[in-house]
Amino acid sequence: MTVVVVDYGAGNTRSVRAALTHLGRDSVVSADPRLIADAPYVILPGVGSARSAMTHLEETGAATALRERFAADQPILGICLGMQLALQASEEDNGVKGLGLLEGIVVRLDAPRIPRLGWAVVEPWGDAFYFAHSFVAESPDAVATSEGLVAAVQRGSFLGVQFHPEKSDAAGLDFLESCLSLA
Amino acid sequence: MPLARLIPCLDVAAGRVVKGVSFVNLRDVGDPVELAQFYSAGGADELVFLDITATPEGASTMVHVVERVADVLEIPFTVGGGIRSVEDASRIIEAGADRVSLNSAALADPELITEIARRFGSQAVVVAIDAGNDVVYTHGGRQATDIATVPWAVEAATRGAGEILLTSIARDGQRTGFDLVLTEAVRDAVDIPVIASGGAGCAQHVADALRVTDAALVASIVHENPAGLPGLRREIEALGIELRPLKERT
Numbered sequence: 001m002t003v004v005v006v007d008y009g010a011g012n013t014r015s016v017r018a019a020l021t022h023l024g025r026d027s028v029v030s031a032d033p034r035l036i037a038d039a040p041y042v043i044l045p046g047v048g049s050a051r052s053a054m055t056h057l058e059e060t061g062a063a064t065a066l067r068e069r070f071a072a073d074q075p076i077l078g079i080c081l082g083m084q085l086a087l088q089a090s091e092e093d094n095g096v097k098g099l100g101l102l103e104g105i106v107v108r109l110d111a112p113r114i115p116r117l118g119w120a121v122v123e124p125w126g127d128a129f130y131f132a133h134s135f136v137a138e139s140p141d142a143v144a145t146s147e148g149l150v151a152a153v154q155r156g157s158f159l160g161v162q163f164h165p166e167k168s169d170a171a172g173l174d175f176l177e178s179c180l181s182l183a
Numbered sequence: 184m185p186l187a188r189l190i191p192c193l194d195v196a197a198g199r200v201v202k203g204v205s206f207v208n209l210r211d212v213g214d215p216v217e218l219a220q221f222y223s224a225g226g227a228d229e230l231v232f233l234d235i236t237a238t239p240e241g242a243s244t245m246v247h248v249v250e251r252v253a254d255v256l257e258i259p260f261t262v263g264g265g266i267r268s269v270e271d272a273s274r275i276i277e278a279g280a281d282r283v284s285l286n287s288a289a290l291a292d293p294e295l296i297t298e299i300a301r302r303f304g305s306q307a308v309v310v311a312i313d314a315g316n317d318v319v320y321t322h323g324g325r326q327a328t329d330i331a332t333v334p335w336a337v338e339a340a341t342r343g344a345g346e347i348l349l350t351s352i353a354r355d356g357q358r359t360g361f362d363l364v365l366t367e368a369v370r371d372a373v374d375i376p377v378i379a380s381g382g383a384g385c386a387q388h389v390a391d392a393l394r395v396t397d398a399a400l401v402a403s404i405v406h407e408n409p410a411g412l413p414g415l416r417r418e419i420e421a422l423g424i425e426l427r428p429l430k431e432r433t
Contacts, residue, residue, distance in 0.1 A: 014250070014253050014254070014277070014278065014279040015253055015257075015279050015281075018253055018254045018255070018256075018257075018279070019257055021254070022257065047303075048302075048303070048304070049301075049302075049304065111184075112184060112374070113184065113374055113375055113376050113397065114305075114374065114375065115304075115305055115306040115345045115346075115375070115376070116185060117185065117306060117345070117346060117376050117397070118184075118185030118186060118187075118188050118228070118376070118397065118398070119185055119186045119188070119228060119427035120185040120186060121186075121428075127428075127430060128186065128427040128428055128430075130258070130259055131185060132259070132281070132306040133306065134304070134305060134306065134345075147184075147185075164259075166257065167257060167258060167259045167281065168257070168258075169223070169257050169258050169429075169430070170257075170429075170430040170431060170432045171430045172257060173257060173432060174430070174432060174433050
């Protein structure tokens, strides 16, 4: 099975693909709506800024493909910004409309130091994962937290995580493996 | 706050690790990829790679090193040395680095911090400050500027840096402990994370630094005994610092 890592024209998708390779999964980076529709599993990674990412997703047709995939109950994993984009809107870049797959919004972090960088335990899962973010979700679809902040959201076939499983060592690989096992 | 971070730093020249890594069980002690994997397995929370070649040929060699590291490493890593433009930063980040570290180039053109942060986010930009006698130094700590350390850290943060890597030149390589006064002064002046660097000689030094700030960089203390990293972590934890719980693959 080939995992589609959604391309939105910015930054680093290499690490996500490397983690998938480590788990013995083939992957391709693409914004092709047909590939996104047909893939057994789709990952919306976390790179770049909210506005440029959403613009790219809408222009390529990837946004529509993601909404249709969600409506058809096919699995999608959103990572960091990829999770935030699935909500209704973000405060980032003076306000950006999201994909609206889940309820909730993205707001600027209220933390002692921003960006919030480093490893933190995610409850109720118990493992420590790596976070690097300046914005955070506020959502009724939250399913896990870290230091009181939303660490994961889920609705239907969409699971979104604020942390970077591809950068979270053994805990991250185990997490990705359990996600992929659903496909 | 997230858990305290212990960050080994590897100096790389022409694609090879330099500065006395002593260990016999690695096939190739000079291979940054192999050493990175070894430190990752030993519980490093992140890694920093500093390219000390700083030549055009060195830059393309470094991109290749970054790609090889990104393909095998599942912890975050920062790459510094020779990054002078948004294009340089893009190449390193697209090769798989999580963050780039700017030093002299940020001093020469502070707007570079903003441009890279705008493109890749603040979390992708580290500003490295080599500090001595309250002023910032360049050229690997050999040349003093008239720029005061704390105001420069504040400016870097204001311009969009996501982290400060603060090295005390006087303590670097001395193994007498971190400059906690300097670290505290910068920590108190900025609202971004600060990595303390320079002076780690034992677990107590690292623990002392991690009581003051978010993360500690270590070099010679781990390079002279890479297999000792798990033990160093346990000692630091025994001194009351909470590090991330390590996990075996299930």
